[in-house]
Every structure is written in structure tokens, then in C-alpha cells.
Amino acid sequence: MTQTENKPATQETPFVPIEKIVALCKRRGFVYPNSEIYGGVSGIYDFGPLGVELRNNIRRFWWWSMVQLHDNVVGIEGAIITHPRVWEASGHVENFVDRLVDCKNCKRRFRIDHLPPENVISNRCPVCGGELTEPRTFNLLMETYLGVVEGERMKTYLRGEACQNIYLDYDNVLKSSRMQIPFGICQIGKAFRNEVTPGNLLFRQREFEQWDLQFFVHPSEMQQWFDYWKEKRFEWYRGIINHKDRLHFREHGPDELAHYAKQAFDIEYQTILGWQEWEGIHWRQDWDLSRHSEYSGQDLSYTDPITKEKYIPWIVETSGGVDRTFLNLLIDAYEEEPDPSGKEARTVLRLHPTLAPVKVAVLPLQKNKEELLTTARSIHNKLKRLMVSQYDDVANIGRRYRRQDEIGTPYCVTVDFQTLDDGTVTVRERDHMTQVRVAIDELPAYLLERVTWH
Structure with a gap:
């Protein structure tokens, strides 16, 4: 589902x-x-x-x-x-040189080839209108x-x-x-x-x-x-x-x-x-x-x-x-997405999954349930051998999702109470925020297919 x-x-x-x-x-x-x-x-x-x-x-x-x-x-x-x-x-x-001029008034420095043509002709600073010095040559090496x-x-x-x-x-x-x-x-x-x-x-x-x-x-x-x-x-x-x-x-x-x-x-x-x-x-x-x-x-x-x-x-x-x-x-990836309910906008980095710095975050739904924490850490320890994975159990699940969105993490894996019953986890995708259930033993292959270039 x-x-x-x-x-x-x-x-x-x-x-x-x-x-x-x-x-x-x-x-x-x-x-x-x-x-x-x-x-x-x-x-x-x-x-x-x-x-x-x-x-x-x-x-x-x-x-x-x-x-x-x-x-x-x-x-x-x-x-x-x-x-x-x-x-x-x-x-x-x-x-390998640049020709530079300085403004005698505001002391700013400009490359001649970056000045607007009218300022080159008038020999005037594009910021304050002050007089420019004679061009000098600087070697960039x-x-x-x-x-x-x-x-x-x-x-x-x-x-x-x-x-x-x-x-x-x-x-x-x-x-x-x-x-x-x-x-x-x-x-x-x-x-x-x-x-x-x-x-x-x-x-x-x-x-x-x-x-x-x-x-x-x-x-x-x-x-x-x-x-x-x-x-x-x-x-x-x-x-x-x-x-x-x-x-x-x-x-x-x-x-x-x-x-x-x-x-x-x-x-x-x-x-x-x-x-x-x-x-x-x-x-x-x-x-x-x-x-x-x-x-x-x-x-x-x-x-x-x-x-x-x-x-x-x-x-x-x-x-x-x-x-x-x-x-x-x-x-290219940065976007501030307005919240339909009027809450704080979602900041998301829509980086290509193969380039994202963190590929997956593993998140236990609640911090006060030891079985959730133990299962989440076990999943994280397996995934981090295959890709860059983060474990996070601080703050509510929505806030943790937002933290990962802001750094471009393409997938979040949530370990919830259903995980303890049937051995599946929720995998949330960053861009469309869709959520699917994936069996824990199928999770590495599921993620690798989506975050590895091939």
C-alpha cells in the first residue's frame, strides 16, 4: 500500500x-x-x-x-x-592576467571586463560614481x-x-x-x-x-x-x-x-x-x-x-x-515548499538520489519503546555498510522528516509498531512524500536500486 x-x-x-x-x-x-x-x-x-x-x-x-x-x-x-x-x-x-581598476572614492576594485561598457567609457565607478584609477595588470598565478x-x-x-x-x-x-x-x-x-x-x-x-x-x-x-x-x-x-x-x-x-x-x-x-x-x-x-x-x-x-x-x-x-x-x-535542488495548512514551509533539497550526501535515514517512531530503538539501530548498522545512513531518534517524526528533507536525503525508513508484528518498515520518499511498506530483508536491495548509479 x-x-x-x-x-x-x-x-x-x-x-x-x-x-x-x-x-x-x-x-x-x-x-x-x-x-x-x-x-x-x-x-x-x-x-x-x-x-x-x-x-x-x-x-x-x-x-x-x-x-x-x-x-x-x-x-x-x-x-x-x-x-x-x-x-x-x-x-x-x-x-594569465586580469586588468583591474580601483574606485578612488569607495575603494572598490573591479575587473575591467566585468564593468558595464558605459562605466568603462566614462571611467566611473558603477557603485558610487567615483573616478576610477588607471588599469593595472595582475597575474593570477x-x-x-x-x-x-x-x-x-x-x-x-x-x-x-x-x-x-x-x-x-x-x-x-x-x-x-x-x-x-x-x-x-x-x-x-x-x-x-x-x-x-x-x-x-x-x-x-x-x-x-x-x-x-x-x-x-x-x-x-x-x-x-x-x-x-x-x-x-x-x-x-x-x-x-x-x-x-x-x-x-x-x-x-x-x-x-x-x-x-x-x-x-x-x-x-x-x-x-x-x-x-x-x-x-x-x-x-x-x-x-x-x-x-x-x-x-x-x-x-x-x-x-x-x-x-x-x-x-x-x-x-x-x-x-x-x-x-x-x-x-x-x-538547482533548493526549494521552499509552502505548507497547505499554513505552517512553516518545508525546505527540501531535491538532489539526485545518487549524489545526495545521505542516502537513507533510519527513524524509530518513538524513543521510549526499546524494541523500536533496537530494531532501528540494527537496520541502520546493516545499511551503513552499503551506503551513507543516519540514525535519528530526536524529536517527533515529522520534525525528523523535515531535517532529512533539508539535507536532501532521498529516503527515510521508519520503524513503527507494525514492524514488530510483521517485519516491515515504512519507506518515505523525499520529493513526493509517498510512503510504502517494505520487508526488512528486502530493504537493502530496494534502496540500492534507487540510490546507486547504473
């Missing part, structure tokens, strides 16, 4: 103010400001108990989708610090030093983007894994940028995590594989969000394209902040491998084992952010 709580008709969810996401993250343990007891560090965040679970699930699902399901894609994990010549070859030392003796230390950089490790290891991967073109290399890893104007929680940070695919192809097959990965990545994002109409492609204009790029697209998601980049699909041609060949003196060309043709592979890149995905999923 299926029961349904009194749920109002679903309506189009309005855009969520970023302040509500910030409050939820702090209140429920998703994200904390870094070094908060010392006043915090702008643009750097820590992930709390629920945040690290959600982040891990996002990473695992991407890796499963990109590496495990593709026979011609492998993964690496590169170091954060590399030889400084890497960043000269990549062009970051020379070109974070410097560090290797060595212990002052004067003998070597200046290098924390990596400004994670993908450079893939180009550095391309030849090793090619030889050690016996791959043949076309093939891809994936990586998830930290990157660092000395952002002058970080903001909007995780959207623009100084320390963040990227995921990249660099797919190496013959030049004649570039368009085919570019189109393949462009569509593949778009459908991947569509599969994990609720508001599919808020996702689109934006093609780069001629003035945005790198000199070697025939085309580039951003997958953008619409929030209260407007349309914002989520992932880029880039036509990198042979730029990266050619530059590293030139600067390192190593031949990074590929010889086809059948035709014996020798060439520098061209590259299709898909590059996105773990943290930006984390933020967009919270924004």
Missing part, C-alpha cells in the same frame, strides 16, 4: 537567492568559511560533514561516467607543483618557492589549471597503458588562482577543484570527436539537474576564441546571478603538445602503428569545476 503526505501542487521554482544557499551550507554543515575563527580568508572555503559526502559523490559519478564507462579513457592524478617552465610554455606567465636556502630557492607556481599535468604525462600514459589514438586522459585536481574579486560562495574561489578530459585525436577526426564530447557533456549535466530549461550552450564569438581554436562552447546554467559558465568544451588543436615539445625539447608526436603517419595529436578538452557543480546542484 502506498500513502502520500498532503503535498501541494508542484510549481515552477523561483530563482534562489545566494544568501539562502550560504545560510543552508553553514547551518547544515555543507560549507564553512576557511579560518573563520580568525576572520576568514576571502575566496577559500572548507567542506563540512555533508559537504564532503556530496563532493565525493559528485567526483565519483563524474569518474564513473568519464573513465569507467569508456574503454579509450584513462585517469591520472598529477602534482600541484610542477617545473616553472610548464607555465611559460602554457602561456600563463605572460598571459600563485607563486611558491622550492628549496630551503635563501638565495638558492627556485620560484615556481601552484598550478593555475589542472589540465597541464595531462599534457606533461601524455607520453608516459601513451607508452605505459598501450593506448592508441583516439584516446583520452582524465583528471580531477586542485587549482589555484590569485583572484582579486572572488565571490558568490563557491562560484569564484582562490583554491578550487577542476575536472578535465583531454581527448587526443587525429586532426581529420577533430570535428567528429568535438561534437561527440560536446553533446555527451551536455546530457551528463541535464541528467543531474531538475531545471533542465535553465541549461544551454553559449558559443564563443570570434573575439573570444584562442588563435588556434575553430570553435568553443560553454555549458551555462541560469541562476539568480544570470547565465554562468559551468563547463567549457574547447577545440585546442595541437597547441598544448606543440608548446611543451618546443619548451622541453622532447618529441611529443604520435606515430600511427598501422599507417606509420607521424603527427602531433589534436585535443578536444572538456573542463569544468567540482566546486561549481556542487554550488549549482544546491541552487
